[in-house]
Amino acid sequence: xxxxxxxxxxxxxxxxxxxxxxxxxxxxxxxxxxxxxxxxxxxxxxxxxxxxxxxxxxxxxxxxxxxxxxxxxxxxxxxxxxxxxxxxxxxxxxxxxxxxxxxxxxxxxxxxxxxxxxxxxxxxxxxxxxxxxxxxxxxxxxxxxxxxxxxxxxxxxxxxxxxxxxxxxxxxxxxxxxxxxxxxxxxxxxxxxxxxxxxxxxxxxxxxxxxxxxxxxxxxxxxxxxxxxxxxxxxxxxxxxxxxxxxxxxxxxxxxxxxxxxxxxxxxxxxxxxxxxxxxxxxxxxxxxxxxxxxxxxxxxxxxxxxxxxxxxxxxxxxxxxxxxxxxxxxxxxxxxxxxxxxxxxxxxxxxxxxxxxxxxxxxxxxxxxxxxxxxxxxxxxxxxxxxxxxxxxxxxxxxxxxxxxxxxxxxxxxxxxxxxxxxxxxxxxxxxxxxxxxxxxxxxxxxxxxxxxxxxxxxxxxxxxxxxxxxxxxxxxxxxx
Amino acid sequence: xxxxxxxxxxxxxxxxxxxxxxxxxxxxxxxxxxxxxxxxxxxxxxxxxxxxxxxxxxxxxxxxxxxxxxxxxxxxxxxxxxxxxxxxxxxxxxxxxxxxxxxxxxxxxxxxxxxxxxxxxxxxxxxxxxxxxxxxxxxxxxxxxxxxxxxxxxxxxxxxxxxxxxxxxxxxxxxxxxxxxxxxxxxxxxxxxxxxxxxxxxxxxxxxxxxxxxxxxxxxxxxxxxxxxxxxxxxxxxxxxxxxxxxxxxxxxxx
Numbered sequence: 122x123x124x125x126x127x128x129x130x131x132x133x134x135x136x137x138x139x140x141x142x143x144x145x146x147x148x149x150x151x152x153x154x155x156x157x158x159x160x161x162x163x164x165x166x167x168x169x170x171x172x173x174x175x176x177x178x179x180x181x182x183x184x185x186x187x188x189x190x191x192x193x194x195x196x197x198x199x200x201x202x203x204x205x206x207x208x209x210x211x212x213x214x215x216x217x218x219x220x221x222x223x224x225x226x227x228x229x230x231x232x233x234x235x236x237x238x239x240x241x242x243x244x245x246x247x248x249x250x251x252x253x254x255x256x257x258x259x260x261x262x263x264x265x266x267x268x269x270x271x272x273x274x275x276x277x278x279x280x281x282x283x284x285x286x287x288x289x290x291x292x293x294x295x296x297x298x299x300x301x302x303x304x305x306x307x308x309x310x311x312x313x314x315x316x317x318x319x320x321x322x323x324x325x326x327x328x329x330x331x332x333x334x335x336x337x338x339x340x341x342x343x344x345x346x347x348x349x350x351x352x353x354x355x356x357x358x359x360x361x362x363x364x365x366x367x368x369x370x371x372x373x374x375x376x377x378x379x380x381x382x383x384x385x386x387x388x389x390x391x392x393x394x395x396x397x398x399x400x401x402x403x404x405x406x407x408x409x410x411x412x413x414x415x416x417x418x419x420x421x422x423x424x425x426x427x428x429x430x431x432x433x434x435x436x437x438x439x440x441x442x443x444x445x446x447x448x449x450x451x452x453x454x455x456x457x458x459x460x461x462x463x464x465x466x467x468x469x470x471x472x473x474x475x476x477x478x479x480x481x482x483x484x485x486x487x488x489x490x491x492x493x494x495x496x497x498x499x500x501x502x503x504x505x506x507x508x509x510x511x512x513x514x515x516x517x518x519x520x521x522x523x524x525x526x527x528x529x530x531x532x533x534x535x536x537x538x539x540x541x542x543x544x545x546x547x548x549x550x551x552x553x554x555x556x557x558x559x560x561x562x563x564x565x566x567x568x569x570x571x572x573x574x575x576x577x578x579x580x581x582x583x584x585x586x587x588x589x590x591x592x593x594x595x596x597x598x599x600x601x602x603x
Numbered sequence: 604x605x606x607x608x609x610x611x612x613x614x615x616x617x618x619x620x621x622x623x624x625x626x627x628x629x630x631x632x633x634x635x636x637x638x639x640x641x642x643x644x645x646x647x648x649x650x651x652x653x654x655x656x657x658x659x660x661x662x663x664x665x666x667x668x669x670x671x672x673x674x675x676x677x678x679x680x681x682x683x684x685x686x687x688x689x690x691x692x693x694x695x696x697x698x699x700x701x702x703x704x705x706x707x708x709x710x711x712x713x714x715x716x717x718x719x720x721x722x723x724x725x726x727x728x729x730x731x732x733x734x735x736x737x738x739x740x741x742x743x744x745x746x747x748x749x750x751x752x753x754x755x756x757x758x759x760x761x762x763x764x765x766x767x768x769x770x771x772x773x774x775x776x777x778x779x780x781x782x783x784x785x786x787x788x789x790x791x792x793x794x795x796x797x798x799x800x801x802x803x804x805x806x807x808x809x810x811x812x813x814x815x816x817x818x819x820x821x822x823x824x825x826x827x828x829x830x831x832x833x834x835x836x837x838x839x840x841x842x843x844x845x846x847x848x849x850x851x852x853x854x855x856x857x858x
Contacts, residue, residue, distance in 0.1 A: 550660075552696050554658055554659070555695065556698075557680040557681040558657075558681075558690050558692075559684055559766065560685045560770070561681060561713050565709065569706065569709065570698055570701060572700075573699060573700030573701030573702070573749065574700050576700045577700075
């Protein structure tokens with residue numbers, strides 16, 4: 122039994138070790154970070170003066186800051202001068218020509234996760250020309266959005282084509298000085314997504330990063346900005362359940378959302394970066410700043426995340442509820458296995474009257490992993506009638522993992538209602554035995570129990586994402602018991 | 604004789620932790636038979652039920668168990684279940700958030716797969732489940748609840764028999780199914796069990812009291828004491844135990 126589980130586990134890990142990455146990088150900046158690197162990045166991207174100034178300001182702020190150490194995670198100090206801050210995308214010749222050249226084990230994993238064929242090619246880094254039909258799909262998609270008046274493009278494109286919008290909104294939710302990693306990102310961000318939904322428009326489809334025409338290898342310092350004008354509506358899907366290859370260890374992304382009056386933004390994430398091996402070697406450091414600003418009255422921002430990857434996750438998608446009657450939501454499943462560490466949660470800042478927020482967090486720990494929920498609910502003095510409901514549950518699998526809960530509440534208005542519920546439970550031997558006695562094998566039993574535990578969050582995901590997320594959870598926890 | 608024996612337990616020894624509980628238990632059950640195991644507290648009744656189901660905390664230290672010609676002790680718990688061993692738990696565990704329907708359908712499909720049958724469709728499954736729920740006089744809303752989540756003691760026991768009715772095992776092991784049931788619930792449970800009696804299905808009922816046996820009349824009654832069967836008889840033995848207690852037998856068994 123346990124030997125089978127180990128086989129499965131090693132197979133799951135293996136997919137990352139196999140190389141599809143050749144070292145024929147061209148046009149990569151030498152490691153190191155100083156002002157000239159920031160200038161060079163901006164120049165390479167042909168950015169207008171205001172962008173360069175913005176980056177430089179961020180860089181100067183960053184130099185004055187120190188790495189935050191309050192999170193419940195441990196890692197050796199990062200040498201920022203050992204990182205290269207720009208590398209041009211790989212040429213098609215250097216990529217696999219077709220799926221036949223891709224590691225079959227990786228394909229097997231895609232198969233398990235039910236990833237569509239054309240998507241597999243993209244994920245495995247197959248040269249674009251060889252990707253089945255993806256260009257025409259994307260083109261059709263873009264035409265449809267264009268008709269609706271929706272702007273959806275890479276951040277670099279937005280800087281070139283819509284500089285006035287970028288200038289107006291960039292850094293208004295997450296300012297450069299916000300925190301150490303946000304400042305670093307602001308100085309050196311490579312690319313990302315830009316979305317603009319004009320007044321009254323309901324975006325005709327879910328926007329997925331999959332359709333973004335973007336350069337590869339932008340994951341390290343990604344920057345996303347979504348603006349929903351009055352009365353508009355958009356649902357944005359980020360990431361992918363398939364294991365994403367990436368050679369960069371440090372990821373410091375920034376996501377900013379702006380919702381004006383009566384606008385709604387739903388932002389769903391599935392994060393599955395390389396978590397490191399069974400001994401805890403390698404793996405991505407995922408230090409992300411995500412914040413939504415409910416700037417207008419009756420606006421709504423909803424974060425849903427399924428976090429299974431990365432060696433270290435440090436991430437608190439937050440909502441600033443500025444507009445009266447605005448609503449913030451946070452639904453999260455965070456899974457840690459082996460030596461993974463996650464410190465994740467949210468901040469709900471209630472400023473407007475009758476603002477409402479809901480937090481549902483489900484943390485799952487297996488192996489020797491540490492999983493922490495950290496959340497802040499802050500009710501400002503002027504936030505009359507504000508309400509918050511927080512539920513945070515932890516599930517432990519095995520004896521060597523840990524779950525931690527750090528809820529902070531600051532209530533400065535007496536008319537506010539704040540509710541907090543928390544539970545910690547363990548997948549019991551009794552529960553497993555019960556399922557097995559009914560004929561269900563151990564792995565399936567774990568999946569059954571875990572999926573039951575996460576139900577409240579999966580319900581919030583767009584349908585196809587929810588199905589993938591379940592499959593992903595199952596793969597992530599393979600070999601966790603036994 | 605041995606050809607048609609459903610389960611043959613020979614000289615079974617088992618420990619819980621380091622403590623020997625079963626000390627040479629021998630028992631044969633043929634298809635269609637209903638056996639009751641009675642005995643004082645700590646005699647090893649529940650241990651027997653759990654050893655047959657393959658629970659981890661129980662270690663078999665000697666003897667053999669052959670089930671339909673296979674070595675049961677070498678099988679994983681889920682393999683035993685798929686082969687047709689069903690344990691109705693004394694304390695069914697709660698699994699929050701996991702839908703009753705979902706668990707049971709997964710279980711049924713696992714069993715069907717082992718039998719070489721196709722997966723049951725959602726529609727057919729619901730039909731089957733509704734039919735069996737009627738038998739157990741259960742509310743249909745129950746299917747959408749979490750497994751045993753917030754169930755009363757009686758509901759949990761009824762749920763066990765309901766699952767048994769859906770999975771149609773060859774050997775039903777009932778571990779103190781009557782404990783904690785009021786008389787009405789006991790009748791419903793007994794009714795459910797009786798309706799499942801069949802030529803190709805056998806029952807091993809572990810019970811403390813004769814009460815259950817008035818409703819589910821056994822073919823054989825065994826008295827377990829000190830980890831061994833010290834007396835076997837028919838249903839009248841149970842009545843005698845009810846009247847006289849166990850002490851008159853225990854004198855014989857004292858080692």
